[in-house]
Amino acid sequence: xxxxxxxxxxxxxxxxxxxxxxxxxxxxxxxxxxxxxxxxxxxxxxxxxxxxxxxxxxxxxxxxxxxxxxxxxxxxxxxxxxxxxxxxxxxxxxxxxxxxxxxxxxxxxxxxxxxxxxxxxxxxxxxxxxxxxxxxxxxxxxxxxxxxxxxxxxxxxxxxxxxxxxxxxxxxxxxxxxxxxxxxxxxxxxxxxxxxxxxxxxxxxxxxxxxxxxxxxxxxxxxxxxxxxxxxxxxxxxxxxxxxxxxxxxxxxxxxxxxxxxxxxxxxxxxxxxxxxxxxxxxxxxxxxxxxxxxxxxxxxxxxxxxxxxxxxxxxxxxxxxxxxxxxxxxxxxxxxxxxxxxxxxxxxxxxxxxxxxxxxxxxxxxxxxxxxxxxxxxxx
Amino acid sequence: xxxxxxxxxxxxxxxxxxxxxxxxxxxxxxxxxxxxxxxxxxxxxxxxxxxxxxxxxxxxxxxxxxxxxxxxxxxxxxxxxxxxxxxxxxxxxxxxxxxxxxxxxxxxxxxxxxxxxxxxxxxxxxxxxxxxxxxxxxxxxxxxxxxxxxxxxxxxxxxxxxxxxxxxxxxxxxxxxxxxxxxxxxxxxxxxxxxxxxxxxxxxxxxxxxxxxxxxxxxxxxxxxxxxxxxxxxxxxxxxxxxxxxxxxxxxxxxxxxxxxxxxxxxxxxxxxxxxxxxxxxxxxxxxxxxxxxxxxxxxxxxxxxxxxxxxxxxxxxxxxxxxxxxxxxxxxxxxxxxxxxxxxxxxxxxxxxxxxxxxxxxxxxxxxxxxxxxxxxxxx
Numbered sequence: 011x012x013x014x015x016x017x018x019x020x021x022x023x024x025x026x027x028x029x030x031x032x033x034x035x036x037x038x039x040x041x042x043x044x045x046x047x048x049x050x051x052x053x054x055x056x057x058x059x060x061x062x063x064x065x066x067x068x069x070x071x072x073x074x075x076x077x078x079x080x081x082x083x084x085x086x087x088x089x090x091x092x093x094x095x096x097x098x099x100x101x102x103x104x105x106x107x108x109x110x111x112x113x114x115x116x117x118x119x120x121x122x123x124x125x126x127x128x129x130x131x132x133x134x135x136x137x138x139x140x141x142x143x144x145x146x147x148x149x150x151x152x153x154x155x156x157x158x159x160x161x162x163x164x165x166x167x168x169x170x171x172x173x174x175x176x177x178x179x180x181x182x183x184x185x186x187x188x189x190x191x192x193x194x195x196x197x198x199x200x201x202x203x204x205x206x207x208x209x210x211x212x213x214x215x216x217x218x219x220x221x222x223x224x225x226x227x228x229x230x231x232x233x234x235x236x237x238x239x240x241x242x243x244x245x246x247x248x249x250x251x252x253x254x255x256x257x258x259x260x261x262x263x264x265x266x267x268x269x270x271x272x273x274x275x276x277x278x279x280x281x282x283x284x285x286x287x288x289x290x291x292x293x294x295x296x297x298x299x300x301x302x303x304x305x306x307x308x309x310x311x312x313x314x315x316x317x318x319x320x321x322x323x324x325x326x327x328x329x330x331x332x333x334x335x336x337x338x339x340x341x342x343x344x345x346x347x348x349x350x351x352x353x354x355x356x357x358x359x360x361x362x363x364x365x366x367x368x369x370x371x372x373x374x375x376x377x378x379x380x381x382x383x384x385x386x387x388x389x390x391x
Numbered sequence: 392x393x394x395x396x397x398x399x400x401x402x403x404x405x406x407x408x409x410x411x412x413x414x415x416x417x418x419x420x421x422x423x424x425x426x427x428x429x430x431x432x433x434x435x436x437x438x439x440x441x442x443x444x445x446x447x448x449x450x451x452x453x454x455x456x457x458x459x460x461x462x463x464x465x466x467x468x469x470x471x472x473x474x475x476x477x478x479x480x481x482x483x484x485x486x487x488x489x490x491x492x493x494x495x496x497x498x499x500x501x502x503x504x505x506x507x508x509x510x511x512x513x514x515x516x517x518x519x520x521x522x523x524x525x526x527x528x529x530x531x532x533x534x535x536x537x538x539x540x541x542x543x544x545x546x547x548x549x550x551x552x553x554x555x556x557x558x559x560x561x562x563x564x565x566x567x568x569x570x571x572x573x574x575x576x577x578x579x580x581x582x583x584x585x586x587x588x589x590x591x592x593x594x595x596x597x598x599x600x601x602x603x604x605x606x607x608x609x610x611x612x613x614x615x616x617x618x619x620x621x622x623x624x625x626x627x628x629x630x631x632x633x634x635x636x637x638x639x640x641x642x643x644x645x646x647x648x649x650x651x652x653x654x655x656x657x658x659x660x661x662x663x664x665x666x667x668x669x670x671x672x673x674x675x676x677x678x679x680x681x682x683x684x685x686x687x688x689x690x691x692x693x694x695x696x697x698x699x700x701x702x703x704x705x706x707x708x709x710x711x712x713x714x715x716x717x718x719x720x721x722x723x724x725x726x727x728x729x730x731x732x733x734x735x736x737x738x739x740x741x742x743x744x745x746x747x748x749x750x751x752x753x754x755x756x757x758x759x760x761x762x763x764x765x766x767x768x769x770x771x772x
Binding site: 011012015016017018019020021022023024025029031033034036037038039042043044045046047048049050051052053054055056057058059069070071074075078079082083093094096097100104109121122124125126128129225226227230231232233234235252253254255258260261263264266267268269270271273274276277279280283352356 | 392393396397398399400401402405406410412414415417419420423424425426427428429430431432433435436437438439440450451452456460464474475477478481485490502503505506507510606607608611612613614615616633634636639641642644645647648649650651652654655657658660661664733737
């Protein structure tokens with residue numbers, strides 16, 4: 011087993027020219043981040059001049075990034091670097107909630123929110139979505155879910171809103187949800203894994219007490235790396251210091267991202283700030299793309315008009331094709347790849363999600379043409 | 392604050408030619424790992440062909456690495472990828488121990504072992520070392536510590552041995568410690584952050600039930616990434632599946648290192664296996680280096696003869712120099728840097744640790760010459 015290891019070197023990434031997987035669109039590195047990977051790739055490179063706390067390292071200027079720039083960018087009091095959004099959610103739940111407490115979350119929540127709650131020993135009360143075709147999450151839903159949770163006689167110690175969710179790209183009215191939660195004294199954690207680094211998000215304006223983001227998902231960073239922000243009130247608990255180890259934050263096990271991913275997030279950050287300022291163009295591009303897809307018989311689910319680059323489509327026509335296509339349900343994946351497009355999971359035909367983020371109109375034209383050609387080729391056959 | 396962000400790009404690492412920081416020696420990337428960073432740097436790159444579980448991804452061949460190669464390499468039943476040794480320790484403690492339980496650990500334990508226990512709500516009973524100059528940890532120490540912990544009327548659910556510790560580079564008799572723990576039915580977690588990837592380590596032969604290693608510390612990988620291995624008995628609990636989310640391991644929040652660091656670990660792995668086979672040469676080099684340092688009046692602490700590249704020195708002569716040197720206690724850092732050597736923390740003179748790992752004899756000659764020149768230059772003055 012340890013004799014034949016050459017297979018692990020020189021591995022190439024087998025992807026098409028245009029990748030429309032929502033997971034991949036916001037994490038494409040900038041040239042600056044790529045250069046950073048070369049300079050800071052070694053092991054613990056960022057720790058050369060550490061005096062005990064990752065977030066206070068001055069060379070490279072992590073301290074200024076974490077304590078100056080990121081709190082302003084996120085609109086929150088305190089920020090720390092995490093391994094990603096899921097680890098930030100767990101850190102918040104593990105520190106703010108007691109085992110057996112209830113956490114309220116939207117029915118569109120990412121599976122990692124559920125896992126973080128399960129790992130922290132919490133019980134979950136869901137806010138159901140309105141279902142097909144909008145899958146909307148409302149303020150009233152949170153009010154009812156919190157009341158249901160209280161009826162179980164448990165303590166409700168946290169609410170989570172996925173903003174946007176990772177299936178439909180829906181942006182609920184976060185401010186209204188926050189108000190509902192605060193009426194019951196429940197803090198709101200905003201999962202902005204698909205928002206922070208793509209679109210303007212200000213935790214303070216949205217009423218979020220805690221906020222998490224993902225570097226690899228939406229901040230043009232190499233994974234795994236994320237951000238965890240909190241108001242002073244909750245930061246005190248989440249980022250509490252060890253009782254015995256000086257200057258070490260318990261919930262972060264001292265330091266989190268002791269390596270290059272953090273530096274890639276920093277190197278991409280100027281470009282990320284710039285792209286966030288152009289968010290409205292991304293929204294318009296997504297709406298145009300959605301309209302073009304619908305002209306081909308697909309149906310976009312979720313918010314309409316849509317407010318995010320992540321979109322979910324029903325595609326009964328493609329499913330019908332899969333019933334007789336030679337390649338079966340893999341026809342769509344293979345036919346798209348033949349046309350330089352990837353990112354829809356192999357085997358999916360009846361429904362799928364995709365993202366238009368950071369793709370130019372000519373690139374999206376190529377994607378649309380690919381779908382049209384594929385549909386027409388089977389129509390003819 | 393968001394206007395002046397150019398400072399975060401084009402950052403250069405300000406280190407000397409030869410870095411003797413123990414933290415940095417084992418994490419220097421191989422050329423293969425550097426190439427991998429370029430190919431797989433983007434965000435979530437490793438997830439292109441994921442069907443739900445990171446450790447079962449076939450393209451790139453993560454499944455074979457995690458389920459085939461690593462268990463054999465570590466001598467354990469099950470292995471998963473973590474963000475590093477500390478996250479592996481927390482995962483084990485959080486899943487195997489109940490809040491309020493006792494964990495027994497060596498007095499030389501890394502601070503992150505203490506933090507992991509504190510985060511998991513555990514109480515700590517230390518196995519004190521023998522103190523200056525050996526700082527030895529014994530089997531008898533574990534027996535006594537476990538008995539003391541039981542006297543507190545608590546449950547003793549885990550023991551941890553740091554192998555070697557990060558201060559003195561001492562390698563305790565792990566097999567004997569394991570036997571002592573097992574006599575009381577207490578599982579032993581071996582913290583091999585400075586061992587795995589440098590020297591041969593086989594959990595089964597050492598009697599370790601759980602083992603953690605660090606990619607960025609000792610496996611020529613870009614941080615953060617690590618390994619967590621366990622016997623079947625404990626793997627069942629640590630890697631338990633979610634009760635609601637199919638195929639998702641709760642303690643890992645589904646997946647851990649969803650990015651390039653894992654691929655760098657894989658790309659460096661053939662070279663790591665090769666260097667582990669030459670471990671005895673590293674030990675001999677360390678012993679020779681230690682003897683040369685002692686000829687200059689420094690005193691190596693810990694195991695003698697030494698069995699690891701990480702060494703701790705008392706240097707009263709350098710401390711005396713610092714009392715009158717123009718640059719005060721920073722003289723050593725600056726004078727070494729002038730001679731192409733870095734890795735001893737700025738300000739330290741009276742005692743410090745260093746590592747000879749992966750440095751050639753000519754490079755180590757340069758380090759020794761630097762120390763000699765510095766000592767002689769102040770002797771003359």
